[in-house]
Amino acid sequence: MSKKPIILLTDDENTFRNIMAKELTRMGYNVTCCTNGPETLKNMQERDFDVVILDMNMPMMNGIETLKKVKETEPTTEVIVLTGQGSIENAVQAIKLGAYDYLTKPCRLSELDVLLQKALEKRQLSRENAHLRRLVKGVREIPAMIGNSIAMNTVYKMIDKVAPSDSIVLIQGESGTGKELIAQTLHLRSTRANKPFVVINCATLQETLLESELFGHTKGAFTGATESRIGLFEAADGGTLFLDEIGELTVNTQAKLLRVVQSGEVRRVGDNKAITVDTRIIAATHKNLATEAKNGRFREDLYFRLNVITLSLPPLRERKEDIPLLIDHFLQNFCQNVPKKKILPEALTAMAQYSWPGNVRELENTMERLVVLAEGENISIEDLPEDIRGVSPSRNATERTEGTLSEVEKKHILKVLHEKQWNKTLAAEALGISLKTLYNKLKAYHIDL
Structure with a gap:
């Protein structure tokens, strides 16, 4: 699910826009271009952007008006404004309205790259500190795993091999065997250790609430949705999402989870806009998912996607x-x-x-x-x-x-x-x-x- 930063470049000057798009693409960004404010807002309804580069002087809808609409639509999207030498006052006004920073045209690519990196860091922090902070585990030290039996030594060896990768891991074991402990250990021994570790028990929520928790929702998507809210996949962006008791998911939610696993994109409830996420999935269950899939209680295609690496925990009696x-x-x-x-x-x-x-x-x-x-x-x-x-x-x-x-x-x-x-x-x-x-x-x- 690795991704490039997604940039929306809005400028009505064709030559400048095309050159900038080509250079930003060469620098490793995923760039979408448009020529005016209405096009910017239309693009934002269809896709989630990390940063918007916005020209202040445009026909139809000027930069200030467009900026206001952008921040209303997606408050966590950072905006860098471009302005001419004689319009610094507009740039200052833009910053007061929520723009991250401004550059005067023509700008140096090196300066723009530095601003983009800083804006991306701020956006990531904003997402991590959003509404779902209560679900982000404050795990900082590798938890102790007790046991020197042959069965546990086999588990330790698997952890050594699996932890550094970004592969999906399916942890199987009876209730109380320590599946979340293993998931925490895999996260803290991975390259994602400094990013969020987000946990949800799929057996504790009704289907509609579970979908909202996993994928987020827009304002007005259902009764009680008084504001937009990011989902767990977004909250865990760059880190790890632990789906405990995944065998309890309904078939409908399984289908939506499969789309995320396949595409690396989520769609909030009530919204068709795709949001790209870089989230490692670790799933756990006390059920035999192979048997569940064979009997039609779990989607076979999702099971095969999850069953990349299986880690089985022994019961204490063994x-x-x-x-x-x-x-x-x-x-x-x-x-x-x-x-x-x-x-x-x-x-x-x-x-x-x-x-x-x-x-x-x-x-x-x-x-x-x-x-x-x-x-x-x-x-x-x-x-x-x-x-x-x-x-x-x-x-x-x-x-x-x-x-x-x-x-x-x-x-x-x-x-x-x-x-x-x-x-x-x-x-x-x-x-x-x-x-x-x-x-x-x-x-x-x-x-x-």
């Missing part, structure tokens, strides 16, 4: 060796302003065996609750929620014998492994079996270390 590390991390976070607490081995064993259907988010919430509610400096098994405590090996002899022999054996192996700090050699010695036998049992019980 990386249980990371649970002690995560627990220690959350303990440090939640104990910063309260007395330090320690989790006892039996409680840690129970938590390591629990399936964590809510994944890392559930574990984080559980640790916060334990730090707040547990009395004393130790977190014991009695402090755990009942559903987590219920899967732990009980200290009651009768309860220890409940379940099948294989279930009891599996629990005992996990308990010994935890006591030996997951050292398999020491655990095998304590269990009275060979290391090879321990490996066979780990494989049979699907215990992945």
